[in-house]
Amino acid sequence: MDKDKLENLKSNMEQIADVLYRGDTMDGIAGISNVLPDIADAASDMPDDDSRQELIDNALAPLLEAMEQGDGTLMADIISYELVPLLK
Secondary structure (H helix, E strand, C coil): CCHHHHHHHHHHHHHHHHHHHCCCHHHHHHHHHHHHHHHHHHHHCCCCHHHHHHHHHHHHHHHHHHHHHCCHHHHHHHHHHHHHHHHC
16 A cells, blocks of 8 residues: 555544544444455555554454444544554
């Protein structure tokens, strides 16, 4: 994934986190669904299996669990403090 697409993805994720922090859980979930293909592209460009596993273990699996629970604040925290930093 080129640098511009990665920056755009990070910006989109930060906007989704803002939506979730405002309490719009359903809109946040919809936003996450829209960027999942881009997250998959970014993961495929990670340098090694350990980096991809860290993304899954520390960000994607907890994000899925938070989505299942409908916990918008936890989703926003995971995006802000786990997912976005892993994409840098």
